[in-house]
Structure formats: structure tokens, C-alpha cells
Amino acid sequence: AQSVTQLDSQVPVFEEAPVELRCNYSSSVSVYLFWYVQYPNQGLQLLLKYLSGSTLVKGINGFEAEFNKSQTSFHLRKPSVHISDTAEYFCAVSEPGGSYIPTFGRGTSLIVHP
Amino acid sequence: KAGVTQTPRYLIKTRGQQVTLSCSPISGHRSVSWYQQTPGQGLQFLFEYFSETQRNKGNFPGRFSGRQFSNSRSEMNVSTLELGDSALYLCASSLGTGTFTGELFFGEGSRLTVL
Numbered sequence: 001a002q003s004v005t006q007l008d009s010q011v012p013v014f015e016e017a018p019v020e021l022r023c024n025y026s027s028s029v030s031v032y033l034f035w036y037v038q039y040p041n042q043g044l045q046l047l048l049k050y051l052s053g054s055t056l057v058k059g060i061n062g063f064e065a066e067f068n069k070s071q072t073s074f075h076l077r078k079p080s081v082h083i084s085d086t087a088e089y090f091c092a093v094s095e096p097g098g099s100y101i102p103t104f105g106r107g108t109s110l111i112v113h114p
Numbered sequence: 115k116a117g118v119t120q121t122p123r124y125l126i127k128t129r130g131q132q133v134t135l136s137c138s139p140i141s142g143h144r145s146v147s148w149y150q151q152t153p154g155q156g157l158q159f160l161f162e163y164f165s166e167t168q169r170n171k172g173n174f175p176g177r178f179s180g181r182q183f184s185n186s187r188s189e190m191n192v193s194t195l196e197l198g199d200s201a202l203y204l205c206a207s208s209l210g211t212g213t214f215t216g217e218l219f220f221g222e223g224s225r226l227t228v229l
Contacts (some may be wrong), residue, residue: 010224032216032217034213034216034217036220041222042222042223043118043120043204043206043220043221043223044204044206044218044220045220046217046218046219049217051215085145090156090157092216094215094216096215098216099162099169099170100215100216101147101159101162101170101216102216102218103159104149104156105156106156107156107157
């Protein structure tokens with residue numbers, strides 16, 4: 001079974017600083033990868049996804065992620081964060097040809113300080 | 115295009131009661147998945163329905179059940195509520211077939227508090 005590890009449960013950062021949220025997954029087979037964001041008292045919203053092709057994926061709100069097959073990682077980055085980026089971020093993976101039910105990581109709480 | 119709608123948004127129940135939560139998916143989506151979100155366990159998959167049939171199931175006891183109607187709307191039911199059932203219950207819809215990749219579209223959730 002797939003597993004997803006988000007290495008940091010909480011990441012504090014100052015406004016306008018860069019940030020990286022780390023995600024590793026267990027599968028060695030072909031995968032689809034996702035990052036979702038959850039603002040307080042809301043559901044999850046897709047930030048970006050990797051299905052195939054270029055390993056650098058750009059998403060909404062200035063976020064991007066890089067797929068590294070050899071390290072089975074899909075880290076999320078933003079060069080300059082805003083207060084409004086304060087939220088919970090979830091990494092997820094699904095397997096093509098399987099049930100497609102994604103497995104989610106435990107989440108990383110990004111806290112942006114002024 | 116309307117998003118995923120979950121009702122009710124908030125509810126309070128007492129131990130031993132049962133609860134029914136409702137989810138209306140995005141128009142055209144035939145798959146509905148349910149997740150339980152708690153601070154300690156994160157997002158845990160409950161079950162997925164596709165064309166009125168349960169297609170996938172997570173590791174939850176039989177007290178948790180669901181169904182899907184012909185218009186793709188779904189309900190989940192929790193019987194004999196326990197304190198540990200307090201959580202945010204998220205519904206997510208998707209195409210579920212064809213070009214489906216696992217990308218999900220989430221509702222805002224139903225926050226259940228069990229006293």
C-alpha cells in the first residue's frame with residue numbers, strides 16, 4: 001500500500017521569505033502526485049498536480065513543485081509567501097491503473113508571520 | 115459550475131445517537147468519496163461510491179455506512195456515535211472514470227461534535 005510522508009508537521013516562516021514543504025512517497029511504480037491546500041473551516045482545494053511530462057509543475061497562487069523519481073519526492077515551493085498563504089497543505093499520491101483512490105499525507109501547517 | 119455541497123455544515127450529537135450527512139457532487143461527476151479528518155489521524159478514507167455502488171472501502175467499522183442515489187448525490191451514516199467520531203467529514207467528487215487521475219474536488223465539510 002502507498003504511504004505519503006510529509007516531513008514537517010509545522011513550518012513557520014516570515015512574510016516574503018521563501019518556503020519549501022517536503023513530501024516523500026513510498027511507491028516505486030508510476031504515480032500521480034497532488035498538493036492540496038486547506039484554509040481554516042474549508043475543504044481542500046487543488047494547488048497543483050503532476051501526471052506526466054515536465055518534472056517542474058506550476059500551480060495556483062505562485063506555488064510550484066518538483067517531481068523527483070529517484071528520491072520519490074514531490075516538494076512544494078514558493079519563492080515569497082504572503083500572510084494569506086497560512087493554511088494546511090496536504091500531499092497526495094494515486095496509482096494509475098489502480099483504484100485511483102489517493103493516499104494523503106498527514107499535512108503541514110504553514111504559518112506565515114508578519 | 116456549482117461546487118460540491120455538503121449539509122449540514124455543523125452538528126452536535128450525543129453518544130449513542132446516529133447521524134446522516136449529505137453530499138451533492140459537481141454536475142457530471144459520478145464518483146463520491148468520503149473522508150474523516152481529525153487532528154490526530156489526518157485524512158482517512160472512508161469509502162467511495164460510483165454509479166450507486168460502493169467501489170472502494172477504507173478501514174472503518176460497520177457503524178460507518180453510505181449510499182449513492184441515481185443523481186449521484188450521496189449520504190453517509192454513522193450509527194451508535196462515539197466520542198472519537200468527532201471530526202470533520204469531507205466529501206469529494208470526481209469523474210471516476212475515463213481520464214480520471216485521482217484528482218478530487220472537495221466540499222467544505224460537515225463538522226460533527228459528539229458529546
